Amino acid sequence: MNEHRYPDADIAAIERVIRERRDMRHFVPGALPAGLIERLIAAAHHAPSVGYMQPWRFVRVAAPENREALYRIVDAERQATAAQLPSRAAEFLQLKVEGIREAAEVLVVALMPEREPHIFGRRTLPEMDLASVACAIQNMWLLARAEGIGLGWVSFFDPAALAAQLGMPAGARPVAILCIGPVADFPAAPLLETSGWGSRLPLEDVLFEEHWKVGAGGTATAY
Ligand SMILES: Cc1cc2nc3c(=O)[nH]c(=O)nc-3n(C[C@H](O)[C@H](O)[C@H](O)COP(=O)(O)O)c2cc1C
Numbered sequence: 001m002n003e004h005r006y007p008d009a010d011i012a013a014i015e016r017v018i019r020e021r022r023d024m025r026h027f028v029p030g031a032l033p034a035g036l037i038e039r040l041i042a043a044a045h046h047a048p049s050v051g052y053m054q055p056w057r058f059v060r061v062a063a064p065e066n067r068e069a070l071y072r073i074v075d076a077e078r079q080a081t082a083a084q085l086p087s088r089a090a091e092f093l094q095l096k097v098e099g100i101r102e103a104a105e106v107l108v109v110a111l112m113p114e115r116e117p118h119i120f121g122r123r124t125l126p127e128m129d130l131a132s133v134a135c136a137i138q139n140m141w142l143l144a145r146a147e148g149i150g151l152g153w154v155s156f157f158d159p160a161a162l163a164a165q166l167g168m169p170a171g172a173r174p175v176a177i178l179c180i181g182p183v184a185d186f187p188a189a190p191l192l193e194t195s196g197w198g199s200r201l202p203l204e205d206v207l208f209e210e211h212w213k214v215g216a217g218g219t220a221t222a223y
Helices: 008-020 036-045 064-083 086-094 128-146 159-166
Strands: 056-060 105-111 149-154 173-182
Touching: 008 128, 036 056, 036 105, 036 128, 056 128, 064 086, 064 105, 064 159, 105 128, 105 159, 128 149, 128 173, 159 173
Parallel strands: none
Antiparallel strands: 056 105, 105 173, 149 173
16 A cells, blocks of 8 residues: 555546647637636646756747747748658648647747756756756646647747747747647547658657667657
């Protein structure tokens, strides 16, 4: 008997939300329930972070003209990505990769400036600040799904252009545009799977015993 264990129903709920979380790009009109955006940000703020540095910063973008500016930055990067995918450019451009203009809420998540002095856990792995921000976003993603609200992570942008648009100080680095809002439904499988872009790797391709399995599958096809 483990006294720290959560009740079965709570554990089932956690496994369910992990399985049923989806990256969402299609939103329907409507606002978030009152208080939810604050709870989502609080969930993010309870994430683990290297050296407890809490490197995440959030910018809420609501004004239509500012949303439009974000959209233009993302669309420019989408076109640049398509230009580098000659074999699948047309297929790629069919994919919806953002919901910036339609989503009830847009949050830009950024790494704070002046991260260099934080060497606890980062001396050899400075990118652990980014890993910490990813943990924060995952917390929001799971809570949003449990609340029946969609969240999409958009990473198609030139970080310098986005930083300039938001007036970020030197050294701050945007890592995500999050589109958050009500959705019509949550697909059972990732959109990139149902659209034929990729598929989930078998577990045996990602789990090795004792040493790296040379020649294992282990990579999704890159385009
Ligand atoms: C770091 C990161 C960046 C991503 N950037 C984008 C993006 O720019 N546009 C997009 O449509 N999806 C983006 N995604 C979502 C992935 O495409 C999605 O997570 C993946 O296809 C699996 O689908 P699922 O999240 O529904 O399980 C991103 C996901 C992560 C973790």
